[in-house]
Amino acid sequence: MELNFQEGQDMKSFLVNNRDQFEEYLLEEAVNVRDKIDEIHRIGNINLINNAHKLVLYIVEEQHEEVVAFARQEGIAWAKHSLTVAFKLEWVNAIRRTLWFFLYQYDQKHNKEATIDHFYTQEKQINDQMDEFLNAFFISYSRYKDELIEKHKRLVEKLSVPLIPITSTISVLPLIGTIDYNRASIIEEQVLMEIGKVRIGTLIMDFSGVVDMEEDTISQILKVIDGVKMMGCKPLLTGIRPELVRKFMNFGKLDVETKATLQQTLSEYMSEFSQ
Secondary structure, eight states, X not given: OOOOOOTTOOHHHHHHHTXXXXXXXXXXXXXXXXXXXHHHHHHHOOOHHHHHXXXXXXXXXXXXXXXXXXXXXXXXXXXXXXXXXXXXXXXXXHHHHHHHHHHHHHHHHHOTTOOHHHHHHHHHHHHHHHHHHHHHHHXXXXXXXXXXXXXXXXXXXXXXXXXXXXXXXXXXXXXXXXXXXXXXXXXHXXXXXXXXXXXXXXXXXXXXXXXXXXXHHHHHXXXXXXXXXXXXXXXXXEOOOHHHHHHHHTTOOOOSEEESOHHHHHHHHHHHHHO
């Protein structure tokens, strides 16, 4: 590989003047990534080649803050588009090997009598910044993914407590599927908050879609009912299946109004409002 070198030029100028040769060597090093470059650019609008040049120039000029900021930006971009982290790791390590090759070539031409101290100082400066880039990238990537998971979790929690307003003072809470202790705790938090926010006077809790509940979950649901009462809202249960009735009975008398079906309850309430 023929490299362009001018007497007295610094490392940055050497890399800029040999940009094409740098790319050629880099693509030979990044065996698995080079065929994915166009795909990554299409998916995330990320130009791996340009970003590689940007990173090595930050590093040779010891621009530590720029290295970290660039890594965080890259971490968000890769996380946002769910790009494979293994490709990023291979790409950065290929950049590291390529940079070291060009550093060697530069020193051979510029400073043939470089000391061992020079080498170790340079090795620490280059590799520390490369490691700093990777560390900041992975932290940024993980943080973005964690925040995304948390947003999805809050959305699921909200959807798992679908309070449906029937009138300005009456709402229905249709409970569906298996309710475990954690979901019951979410129901408690969301229901009490919603009652306080919109001043619900009657809450119809429909159990017709509930598959099963363990006893500790029923205990939590009873706490929800007590909390609803304490907030001045009338709880009303509908659609409780026989197998759930038996489990409720283990906790003693249920001090709350119950109805056979949600349809029956809504018909009665609607007829009252139409009179």
